[in-house]
Amino acid sequence: MSILDKSRNQIITLTADAVLKLGVEISNDEICIEVPKDKTFGEFSVNTAMKLASKLRKNPVQIAKDIVQNINISGTYIKDVDIAGAGFINFKLNQDYYCDVVKDIFDKESNYGKCNIGAGKTVNVEFVSANPTGPVHIGNARGGAVGDVLAEILSWAGYEVYREFYVNDAGNQVEKFGASLEARYLEMFGKEFTFPEDGYTGEYIKEIAFNYAKENKKSLINAPSEERRAQLAQFGLKRNIEDMQNALSEYGIKYDNWYRESSLYENNLVQDAIEKMKATGYTYEKDDALWFEATHFGCEKDIVLIRNNSLPTYITPDIAYHINKLITRKFDMAIDVWGADHHGYVPRLKSAMEALGIDSNRLNIILMQFVRLIRQEEVVRMSKRKGEMITLSDLVGEVGKDAARFLFNYYNYNTHMDFDLDLAVENSNENPVFYVQYAHARICSIIQQCEINASAEYDFSLLTKEEEIELIKILARFAEEIQISALNLDTSRIPKYAVEVASAFHTFYNSCRVKCEDENLMIARVRLITSVRTVLKNILSILGVSAPEKM
RNA sequence: GCGCCUGUAGCUCAGUAGGAUAGAGCAACGGCCUUCUAAGCCGUGUGUCCGGGGUUCGAAUCCCUGCAGGCGCGCCA
Numbered sequence: 001m002s003i004l005d006k007s008r009n010q011i012i013t014l015t016a017d018a019v020l021k022l023g024v025e026i027s028n029d030e031i032c033i034e035v036p037k038d039k040t041f042g043e044f045s046v047n048t049a050m051k052l053a054s055k056l057r058k059n060p061v062q063i064a065k066d067i068v069q070n071i072n073i074s075g076t077y078i079k080d081v082d083i084a085g086a087g088f089i090n091f092k093l094n095q096d097y098y099c100d101v102v103k104d105i106f107d108k109e110s111n112y113g114k115c116n117i118g119a120g121k122t123v124n125v126e127f128v129s130a131n132p133t134g135p136v137h138i139g140n141a142r143g144g145a146v147g148d149v150l151a152e153i154l155s156w157a158g159y160e161v162y163r164e165f166y167v168n169d170a171g172n173q174v175e176k177f178g179a180s181l182e183a184r185y186l187e188m189f190g191k192e193f194t195f196p197e198d199g200y201t202g203e204y205i206k207e208i209a210f211n212y213a214k215e216n217k218k219s220l221i222n223a224p225s226e227e228r229r230a231q232l233a234q235f236g237l238k239r240n241i242e243d244m245q246n247a248l249s250e251y252g253i254k255y256d257n258w259y260r261e262s263s264l265y266e267n268n269l270v271q272d273a274i275e276k277m278k279a280t281g282y283t284y285e286k287d288d289a290l291w292f293e294a295t296h297f298g299c300e301k302d303i304v305l306i307r308n309n310s311l312p313t314y315i316t317p318d319i320a321y322h323i324n325k326l327i328t329r330k331f332d333m334a335i336d337v338w339g340a341d342h343h344g345y346v347p348r349l350k351s352a353m354e355a356l357g358i359d360s361n362r363l364n365i366i367l368m369q370f371v372r373l374i375r376q377e378e379v380v381r382m383s384k385r386k387g388e389m390i391t392l393s394d395l396v397g398e399v400g401k402d403a404a405r406f407l408f409n410y411y412n413y414n415t416h417m418d419f420d421l422d423l424a425v426e427n428s429n430e431n432p433v434f435y436v437q438y439a440h441a442r443i444c445s446i447i448q449q450c451e452i453n454a455s456a457e458y459d460f461s462l463l464t465k466e467e468e469i470e471l472i473k474i475l476a477r478f479a480e481e482i483q484i485s486a487l488n489l490d491t492s493r494i495p496k497y498a499v500e501v502a503s504a505f506h507t508f509y510n511s512c513r514v515k516c517e518d519e520n521l522m523i524a525r526v527r528l529i530t531s532v533r534t535v536l537k538n539i540l541s542i543l544g545v546s547a548p549e550k551m
Numbered sequence: 552g553c554g555c556c557u558g559u560a561g562c563u564c565a566g567u568a569g570g571a572u573a574g575a576g577c578a579a580c581g582g583c584c585u586u587c588u589a590a591g592c593c594g595u596g597u598g599u600c601c602g603g604g605g606u607u608c609g610a611a612u613c614c615c616u617g618c619a620g621g622c623g624c625g626c627c628a
Contacts, residue, residue, distance in 0.1 A: 370621075
């Protein structure tokens with residue numbers, strides 16, 4: 001338990017006990033602790049008196065007075081209790097609290113910030129899952145940054161986390177991919193060809209066809225079309241998947257597993273899923289197709305599972321995949337990170353889970369809003385059809401993984417964000433990632449120059465200046481930030497918190513000298529900034545952003 | 552037409568499971584380096600929280616409704 005939680009629990013206990021003495025029994029959950037906006041009110045406040053007002057038919061201020069009279073703060077982190085406003089009871093913390101926070105950071109070090117709300121639970125985080133018919137593009141870059149950091153946050157929150165990439169290496173898109181490659185292949189040899197409708201038009205298709213010809217002596221020109229397409233598609237998929245793996249690896253993402261859609265077919269899991277769906281009784285045949293009665297589960301329309309050409313639609317292997325995640329592999333929770341354009345698909349997949357008797361709350365879908373790229377103050381237009389797009393590799397090459405990962409996580413996934421390429425490369429102060437890294441580098445430099453003995457006695461009660469206290473207060477919140485982020489599946493709090501920590505440090509730096517005459521004070525302050533460094537380092541590692549010691 | 556997301560300062564965004572006087576950064580202006588990294592700090596101004604109703608001690612936050620933008624509503628994925 002964090003020191004912050006300890007202090008909160010004390011406040012809850014003190015309040016509940018005091019209320020009990022008034023002859024009213026309330027549960028601890030009913031006591032709601034808040035942080036007052038105005039610092040002069042103290043660190044925490046409780047609105048219990050106001051809540052009890054109607055029940056006791058008394059003035060909230062009078063109730064607050066009665067409560068406060070019954071509070072005994074001895075032996076706690078509380079220094080002072082006050083009443084203000086409409087009946088808020090305000091608590092101030094004592095120096096022991098601040099000392100213990102710094103000590104706690106020292107003890108836990110690289111584990112400081114962890115919490116255990118997910119202890120004993122497993123979670124599968126599936127993200128990016130870009131189509132292997134082309135490179136990882138910029139839209140996936142946001143999902144990659146968010147998915148990876150979300151996985152890391154959950155891991156810090158105590159979950160056992162498994163990162164997965166779902167490779168769509170089967171089905172319609174792969175057919176089109178093969179047909180597109182075939183056309184380019186034939187074109188290259190001056191043969192007659194027809195380019196498929198809705199085919200892939202990017203330059204990379206030509207490159208793949210060219211490379212195939214270069215690496216394979218055996219010509220496909222006279223092979224049957226079916227074989228030719230299959231050969232080219234398999235070759236292209238292998239290439240593309242390797243490229244995606246490299247690009248994502250440069251982006252700092254390592255998956256535990258690349259799950260192949262094709263393996264669902266190979267292992268008969270798609271057929272199994274169809275049987276399971278049929279067994280629910282919510283399927284029927286119409287127009288030579290197999291339908292799932294999704295309307296029964298609140299969807300607007302029923303869904304086709306198997307087309308009249310006897311091939312499954314996209315959702316069918318996806319149902320099989322989620323059965324595999326939630327039943328076969330028994331993950332307590334599955335998180336899918338998708339683009340916002342898939343939102344209509346969410347209720348369909350969930351309704352299939354419900355039909356199968358799986359609690360659909362175990363499936364959490366994060367919908368990323370789209371990213372617009374801005375260059376020279378103009379929106380960069382991209383067209384997937386024409387193959388004009390900026391890839392993840394382009395982005396990492398242009399702005400670096402640190403800036404990209406930090407900025408994508410800086411905004412909540414629900415916001416339609418603009419990514420300004422010029423700004424991200426500019427090492428300016430408008431770029432929060434540099435602000436945070438700079439704080440880290442600055443601390444490293446100071447610590448190096450102070451050379452204190454590691455076993456030196458330290459006295460944190462010397463850390464009483466306003467800037468020191470403010471800094472410690474913020475450091476104390478780390479585990480709570482992780483917890484809230486994990487509960488809300490929201491990564492954006494963490495980079496914002498990083499900026500807050502950095503800012504409090506810079507303010508401290510400008511008003512308190514670390515390397516100073518008073519040796520005891522110096523030792524205490526070196527310890528303090530070392531704990532700031534620990535927190536920054538831990539945050540940056542969660543974000544997958546480097547923590548430079550020099551800048 | 553129906554559904555989901557969004558609407559807060561000139562710009563980009565916070566606003567913690569309704570709380571006290573709605574906040575940061577950037578941009579603008581003015582200060583701070585003979586001493587630990589000025590990629591930094593300090594100070595100054597800004598609001599129809601999209602509009603309109605409602606719920607209550609109290610609403611940017613919850614409900615209803617209107618407006619604007621994005622996205623979806625395939626036997627595509």
